[in-house]
Amino acid sequence: MNSFNWDNLKIFLAVARAQSALEASVLLGIDQSTISRRLHQLEKDIASRLFDRNSQGHRLTAAGHRLLEHVEKLETSITAIESEVFNDSMSLTGDIRLGATEGFGSYFLSPHLARFCARHPNISVELLPMPRNINLSKREADASVSLERPTNDQFVTSKLCDYRLLPYATAEYLDRHAPITTVSDLERQRWIDYVDDLKFTNQQFTLHDWLPGIKPFFCSTSVIAQFQAAQAGVGMAFLPCFLANTVQNLIPVLPDDIQVTRTFWLTAPEDRRELARVKVLWEYLRKVADANQGYLMGAEKHIRWVTP
Structure with a gap:
């Protein structure tokens, strides 16, 4: 284990949740060949096969399920360290990963998020416009804009717009x-x-x-x-x-x-919603949606810009 690379755990977690190296590559911004190489190295390091690979994607083996349980506990601990040790809940700095539907994310949210990042240079936003729902329970993102209103009591949810x-x-x-x-x-x-x-x-x-x-x-x-x-x-x-x-x-x-x-719904896990950087993005998205209700309903032809 002396050569064990803990960075590979992030890749393992993404593939386990997406059940696909290709989808994980999109989520992480890493090419698929690198993901495959890092997974093979992880399996070599722990001397166990973690996935069954076939045309349907990546399915966890028994060893993979055992590792996933531990890695998710590690992820929870890291999140707690961010909030409690580094005072992350009060600082307008750090990364935010936002999931969204494909069209809304690419054609509406993207230019607004670029303006938000210009206004807050210490915050980095990772936008995931995907043709599927983002799984917040599996920590695929810090917040998401979705077509369905989540029913999980551990989430904070607000109507964003029609x-x-x-x-x-x-x-x-x-x-x-x-x-x-x-x-x-x-x-x-x-x-x-x-x-x-x-x-x-x-x-x-x-x-x-x-x-x-x-x-x-x-x-x-x-x-x-x-x-x-x-x-x-x-x-x-x-x-x-x-x-x-x-x-x-x-x-x-x-x-x-x-x-x-x-209707689009804005959602975040309770612990992520309390982070200052997520709060300020949350309120900005609500202002953007309110200002552009006419555009979203087809009554106006031009986007209205809002000061972040």
């Missing part, structure tokens, strides 16, 4: 197809949608929920992929207004007749 979705298509697509004057006309369109059986939450909007008889010609688990496909002018997609309004070539269809809204 947002609206509408059908969007390019002018070229609309010119090539019959006029759309009523909702029933939408049934004859070429649709882009989610892969219905791979939704990560029931709050994700899919055509199957709204027009169950429609069979989309193109589907993706990524809202950004749907957004790009709609911009190509080959079909129509239901998109969040905050995403579609970032480009000029997408036109909302029947905006006066269709009302589809969803």
Whole structure:
């Protein structure tokens, strides 16, 4: 054990929680080959195989489960040291890892977070825009913006905002197809949608929920992929207004007749929410969301900036 590298435990923890070296590489910002090499070194150091590896990902072995139990206790101790020994709960310094849905994180939160970091140079924000829910119980992030309201009593949760979705298509697509004057006309369109059986939450909007008889010609688990496909002018997609309004070539269809809204929730574990740096980011995100309610609901075309 003289050569044991404790840094490899962080990689082990990420892979164990994601059950995938690829997803762990995204979470940690480390390339997948480095993760695989470090895992093999860890297994060599402790002389035990920690994962069964196959096409489905990484599954813990019995030895892996035993190690995970100890590493999670170590992680809890480190968090306590940050708060109690280094006075972390009162200092506007350190790292914040924020999880978010893919489209909202990439197209709305990202520019606001960049301004926040410019205002608070001693705080580093790691944004994780993912096409799945971030697991706060497993410490994948310090806070998250999600479509579902968590029910765990150990979390602090606040409604962040509502947002609206509408059908969007390019002018070229609309010119090539019959006029759309009523909702029933939408049934004859070429649709882009989610892969219905791979939704990560029931709050994700899919055509199957709204027009169950429609069979989309193109589907993706990524809202950004749907957004790009709609911009190509080959079909129509239901998109969040905050995403579609970032480009000029997408036109909302029947905006006066269709009302589809969803809600984003801001959540953090109680111990992380009490950290000063998390508190100041939390309040900033609430101000940003309040200032941009018109933009998120499709009533305004431009983002409003808020002083961090």
